[in-house]
Amino acid sequence: MAQALAQRIAAVNHQAIDEGRIVGSVVLVAQRGELIYAGASGYADRERRRPMRRDSQFRLSSVSKPYITLAAMRMIEQQLLSLDDNVSQWLPWFTPALPDGRRPAIAIRHLLTHTAGLDYRFNQPQDGSYQRLGILDGMEQSSLTLEQNLRRLAQAPLQAEPGSVFGYSLAIDVLGAVLEQVAGMPLPQLFAQWVGQPLGLGNTGFYTSDADNLATAYYNSEPQPAVMYDGLRQTLPEGFGFEVEFAPSRALDRHAYPSAGAGMVGDADDVLRLVETLRSGCEGILQPHTAALMRQPHVGAQAEIQGPGWGFGFGGAVLVDAELALTPQNNGTLQWGGVYGHNWFYDPIAQLSVVALTNTAFEGMSGLYPVQIRDAVYGE
Structure with missing residues (x-):
């Protein structure tokens, strides 16, 4: 089985590189807690x-999110924080208003499920309030504090x-x-104490201390992927939003x-440890009932988070209807x-965890590549 799996994944990688869709990748697959492909x-x-x-280290962008979500869930388990706490209880100055002037309560669960009524600048019109206020998405160069x-x-x-609404x-x-x-501590220190050290992560943080081990970032272009540069703006694929601004040097x-949503740097083995922890709890780092809570569809499949059949839990999209989604998962x-x-994904029934990191946007996230890796894992 392992040899056939390796052959299928190698074929996907060879095709994607040969066709100029990606420049490089690291793929890891674990089943029942054992690494079966690397x-x-x-x-x-x-x-x-x-x-x-x-x-090799990668700029993780939104792969940062489940790391910080895990930290939040661990604090909730230890009753330092509650899903129903209002954000303003902890950040008294964070009380955004609706267009009618009302300032509704935003709960922690709203943050975790992206139902807080907030947005990204890249998803806003060029003449919108996010642009006028100079709000950043977390990947640009900036002298601002968080x-x-x-x-x-x-x-x-x-x-x-x-x-x-999601x-x-x-x-x-x-x-x-x-x-x-x-x-009571800065986010990098908090990450190390609540996630990095318990999971044994040795190559993940909010910047790299080893520039020579950081994969160069590329973006899809003709006739082959081109090197990213600070200030590059790329339009997301249809259905995802508007223009994303990149600053690869931010990782240095x-x-x-x-x-917390886009600023981390790390390698595939550390991401696999994270994904395995979300799947199984990994020896008490996360309690089984908490892991189960995270994969409940807190936002239903009618929202089509990643297409038909997908809702949203805590930390990622949740598959609600595999037949509708046309997936072997x-x-x-x-x-x-x-x-x-x-x-990345984990399948709790098949007890699979899969991590596929590339250095090529947007193919490695939303192109054919992740679909082909998924199908190779399931033998399709």
Whole structure:
């Protein structure tokens, strides 16, 4: 089985690299807690002919979110925080208003499910309030602090009544600021204490201390992927939103504010440890009932978070109807990705955890590549 799996994944990687859809990738697959496939393909830096390695670091973008979600769930388990706590209990200055002037309560569960009424700048019109206020998405170069950016966010009108509508947003950045208050420490230190050390993560943080091991970031272009540069704006695929602004050098800046939703750097093995923890709890780091709570569809499948059949739990999209979604994954699967070119999922029925990190946007997140890796894992 392992040999056939390796052949299928190798074929996917070879095709994707040969067709110029990705430059390099690291793919890890675990089943029942045992690693059954690990492979690095292509280049970490094509121009320098530096091959991708299993321990190569990537700019994680939204793969940052489940790390901070895990920290929040651990604090909730220890009753330091509640799903029903209001954000303003911890951040008294964060009380954004609806267009009619009302300032509704935003609960922690609204942040975790992206139903807080917030948004991302990349999803807003060019003449919208997010642009006028200079709100950042967490991937740009900036001299702002986390609080300064979120104070700008608090001035923007809410998009909807909290709890009413799914809207992918800066909610996890707000959650990161809440956790700082709960723990009484900065987010990088909090991450290390609540997630990094318990999981044994050795290659993940809010900036890299080893620039030579950081995979170069590319974006899809003709005739082949091109090297990203600070200030690059790329339009997301249809259905995802507007333009995302990238700043690859942010990963090297120890002074950049810690964006809980988009600002981390790490490798595939650390992401696999995270995903396995979300799947199984990993020896008490997360209680089984909490892991089960995270993969409940707190936002129903009618929202079509990742297409028909997908809702949203805590930390990622939840598969509610596999037949409708046209996927071999089982109901209860939790998955998400990252705009720099990443995808991960776990299937609780098949007891599978899959991590596919690439250095190519947007193919590695929302192109054919993650679908092909998924199908290779299931033998389809």
